[in-house]
Amino acid sequence: MEALPPHDICPITRLLEIVGDRWSFLMIRDVFYGVRRFDAMRQHLGISKKVLSDRLARLQQAGIFKKVPYQQKPERFEYRLTPKGRDLFPVLVTMMRWGNRWLDEGNSDVLKLQHQHCGEIVEPELVCSHCKQPLTPAKVRTVMVPLNDHTGAKV
Amino acid sequence: MEALPPHDICPITRLLEIVGDRWSFLMIRDVFYGVRRFDAMRQHLGISKKVLSDRLARLQQAGIFKKVPYQQKPERFEYRLTPKGRDLFPVLVTMMRWGNRWLDEGNSDVLKLQHQHCGEIVEPELVCSHCKQPLTPAKVRTVMVPLNDHTGAKV
Numbered sequence: 035m036e037a038l039p040p041h042d043i044c045p046i047t048r049l050l051e052i053v054g055d056r057w058s059f060l061m062i063r064d065v066f067y068g069v070r071r072f073d074a075m076r077q078h079l080g081i082s083k084k085v086l087s088d089r090l091a092r093l094q095q096a097g098i099f100k101k102v103p104y105q106q107k108p109e110r111f112e113y114r115l116t117p118k119g120r121d122l123f124p125v126l127v128t129m130m131r132w133g134n135r136w137l138d139e140g141n142s143d144v145l146k147l148q149h150q151h152c153g154e155i156v157e158p159e160l161v162c163s164h165c166k167q168p169l170t171p172a173k174v175r176t177v178m179v180p181l182n183d184h185t186g187a188k189v
Numbered sequence: 190m191e192a193l194p195p196h197d198i199c200p201i202t203r204l205l206e207i208v209g210d211r212w213s214f215l216m217i218r219d220v221f222y223g224v225r226r227f228d229a230m231r232q233h234l235g236i237s238k239k240v241l242s243d244r245l246a247r248l249q250q251a252g253i254f255k256k257v258p259y260q261q262k263p264e265r266f267e268y269r270l271t272p273k274g275r276d277l278f279p280v281l282v283t284m285m286r287w288g289n290r291w292l293d294e295g296n297s298d299v300l301k302l303q304h305q306h307c308g309e310i311v312e313p314e315l316v317c318s319h320c321k322q323p324l325t326p327a328k329v330r331t332v333m334v335p336l337n338d339h340t341g342a343k344v
Contacts, residue, residue, distance in 0.1 A: 043298070043299075043300055044218070044285075044288075044300055045284070045285045045286075045287070045288025045289045045292065045299065045300055046214065046215070046218050046281060046284045046285050046288055047215065047288075048288045048292040049284045049285075049287055049288040049292065050211045050214055050215065050284075051211075052292070054210070054211035054214070055209070055210065055211070056205045056206075056209035056210070059201065059205055059209070060201070060202065060205065063199070063201050066326060067331070097291075118291050120326060121287055121290065121291065122287060123324075123325070123326045124283040124286070124287075124313075124315045124324075125280065125283045125284055125287060126201060127283075127315060127324060127329075128279040128280045128282075128283050128315070129200070129201045129204045129205075129280055130199075130200045130201050130204075131200075131279070132200070132204055132276060132277060132279075132280060133199075133200025133201055133202075133203045133204040134200045135276065136252075136273050136276065137200065137203040137204065137207070138336060143198070143333045143334060143335055143336065144198075144200065144333070144334055144336055145198055145199055145200055145331055145332075145333060145334075146331070146332055146333075146334045147324070147329040147330070147331060147332070148329065148330050148331075148332045149317045149319065149320065149322075149324065149328060149329055150328045150329065150330065151317065151320055151322050151328050152317060152319050152320035152322070154317065154319040154320070155332070155334060156317045156318055156319060156324065156329070157318040158279075158315050158316075158317070158318070158324055159315070159316050159317070159318045159321075160279045160282060160283070160313050160314070160315055160316075161313075161314050161315075161316055161321075162304045162306065162307060162309065162311045162313070162314070163311055163312040163313070163314045164304065164307050164309040164311060165304065165306055165307035165309070166314075166316075166321070167304075167306050167307070169278075169279075169282060169302070169304065169311065169313055170278070171221060171275060171278045173304060173305045173306050174282075174302040174303065174304055174305065174311070175302070175303050175305065176222070176300055176301070176302060176303075177300075177301055177302070177303045177310070178298045178299070178300060178301075179298060179299055179300075179301045179310060180298055180299075181293060181298060181299055
């Protein structure tokens with residue numbers, strides 16, 4: 035990367051303002067795993083009720099989680115990902131890949147993803163949507179693009 | 190995703206134990222941008238000396254940054270990414286993509302990546318290393334794999 039954008043324009047800054055703490059990422063991960071209910075999350079994460087309530091409220095307010103009833107009488111709710119929340123999947127997958135590659139720390143087993151399309155254990159790979167070649171730091175540069183003109187036009 | 194791994198085995202948990210705060214991600218991003226010196230980082234991020242020193246030490250200890258002299262008499266240092274640090278590039282790129290897609294907040298310009306290989310403004314895409322098809326939440330499941338047997342064998 036080359037150009038230095040103002041700190042507050044950077045989309046990474048803006049993402050981290052919303053989910054920039056460890057618990058938020060772990061809670062989003064848990065909902066992907068299928069851990070969707072308050073008590074189950076609390077148990078899986080070993081998190082206090084107060085912190086969990088606070089983060090759940092923030093993630094709902096940010097439009098990442100939605101609260102959905104799964105039972106009447108008494109009414110009970112679970113948390114599901116909105117489309118905005120589901121779209122964080124590539125962030126979590128690339129974190130998982132890095133953790134597996136650099137931090138195995140002597141575990142005998144590691145957690146990987148199996149691709150149901152081909153049946154293989156995958157190494158997730160980041161490619162350019164246009165030429166399908168790998169995206170690497172040496173091959174990209176940052177550019178500022180008008181908001182309504184970032185659909186792939188050459189600059 | 191389907192299987193529920195123990196919280197502490199998850200590679201995302203382990204990643205977040207190292208870089209699971211907002212400043213660490215932003216500092217790694219800054220070094221990718223070319224902001225490599227203490228004072229430049231402090232100015233760009235608006236961070237206190239104390240917090241910056243603390244996070245720099247932690248990121249060095251974690252093997253993500255290395256301290257390299259750029260001047261003698263007086264000796265001055267800058268921070269560069271190790272291979273382990275550079276390998277966080279896909280995490281930052283997927284964060285950038287999400288921030289641009291969901292949090293433009295009325296900015297007239299957005300920060301994007303231009304791929305020098307094809308010259309296009311890219312939408313980063315996550316694909317399976319084997320079949321090159323997109324990786325989506327519905328098409329993957331989590332599996333536990335022996336550490337020395339995760340090179341792509343079918344399970």
